[in-house]
Amino acid sequence: MKKIVCSVVLTILTVYILMFPREAVNASSFGLILWYTKLLPTLLPFAILSYIFVASGLLHTFTLVLHKVVKYLLPVSPEGIYPLLAGFLFGFPMGSLVTSQMVEQNRLSYSEGSRLFAIANNIGPVFVSGYLLNACLHRPELRIITFLILYAPPLVFLIIDAKFFRKDLRLPPPQIKKTAPGFQINFKIIDAGIMNGFETLTKLGGYIILFSILSEMANSLPVKNELFTCILFGFTEITSGAARISASSLSFRIQYPLILAFTAFGGLSGLAQTASMIRGAGFSMKRYLATRAILSICSGALAWLAVRLLF
Numbered sequence: 001m002k003k004i005v006c007s008v009v010l011t012i013l014t015v016y017i018l019m020f021p022r023e024a025v026n027a028s029s030f031g032l033i034l035w036y037t038k039l040l041p042t043l044l045p046f047a048i049l050s051y052i053f054v055a056s057g058l059l060h061t062f063t064l065v066l067h068k069v070v071k072y073l074l075p076v077s078p079e080g081i082y083p084l085l086a087g088f089l090f091g092f093p094m095g096s097l098v099t100s101q102m103v104e105q106n107r108l109s110y111s112e113g114s115r116l117f118a119i120a121n122n123i124g125p126v127f128v129s130g131y132l133l134n135a136c137l138h139r140p141e142l143r144i145i146t147f148l149i150l151y152a153p154p155l156v157f158l159i160i161d162a163k164f165f166r167k168d169l170r171l172p173p174p175q176i177k178k179t180a181p182g183f184q185i186n187f188k189i190i191d192a193g194i195m196n197g198f199e200t201l202t203k204l205g206g207y208i209i210l211f212s213i214l215s216e217m218a219n220s221l222p223v224k225n226e227l228f229t230c231i232l233f234g235f236t237e238i239t240s241g242a243a244r245i246s247a248s249s250l251s252f253r254i255q256y257p258l259i260l261a262f263t264a265f266g267g268l269s270g271l272a273q274t275a276s277m278i279r280g281a282g283f284s285m286k287r288y289l290a291t292r293a294i295l296s297i298c299s300g301a302l303a304w305l306a307v308r309l310l311f
Contacts, residue, residue, distance in 0.1 A: 031211070038127075049193070063082055090124055128147070136243055230250065
């Protein structure tokens with residue numbers, strides 16, 4: 001079934017590019033500019049450093065110290081702290097990428113990794129504050145309440161999931177690889193980190209371009225219902241979806257919950273990007289989809305409640 005859907009989508013995409021080359025080029029340019037100006041300078045340095053920290057074993061001491069405080073609040077192991085921080089502070093898709101890398105390198109158990117990779121894969125605060133609230137909605141004063149709406153549900157979900165569905169959180173000692181003295185092995189790790197970072201960001205750029213074209217295709221549909229069009233855009237890709245929703249004639253009481261719901265979900269573009277990031281770890285994308293859908297409903301409902309209490 002999945003192969004059939006992918007084949008149909010790729011065929012439709014190819015036909016659209018051939019029939020509407022100007023629109024396709026404009027959409028590709030938008031996606032490429034977004035990747036080059038926003039994602040590349042923001043995520044590439046962290047992608048490189050993350051690989052180096054994980055591969056070298058330098059991460060273990062830091063997480064052990066931090067875990068002494070965090071363990072009273074969240075059911076997470078010392079090794080699980082890092083992907084959780086990466087996902088919340090640096091944003092999508094670093095949470096799932098770091099989790100996958102740590103599982104592949106035996107720094108994190110598969111059991112805990114399968115819990116964290118969906119919960120830690122959130123849109124970063126810089127994107128939320130700078131793009132969604134300032135550029136799209138022009139409501140920077142909602143920064144604190146928006147952060148709570150987007151980031152509190154994943155943490156609550158993590159606690160509930162661990163308490164009722166995952167009883168055993170004890171992990172074996174991390175298998176830190178021994179490294180030879182000298183700079184040779186260090187430079188090999190750095191080189192591998194650089195190549196891994198560029199490979200990761202190049203994949204993201206390709207997915208952004210493809211889904212930018214799909215979003216433009218949605219704009220060409222002969223549908224007059226503005227709410228349906230906004231939902232279709234937001235479900236496909238967050239960036240263009242948020243811009244379309246904020247530019248619509250819908251009231252702010254509808255725009256705000258829609259944008260936060262789709263931001264919590266991540267869009268089909270985010271789903272495809274995440275699948276490419278965690279392929280080596282073998283995590284279940286069905287679990288990811290179910291988790292993000294629950295978080296999307298929670299964030300959307302909280303945003304709907306917030307605008308009715310505050311405005």
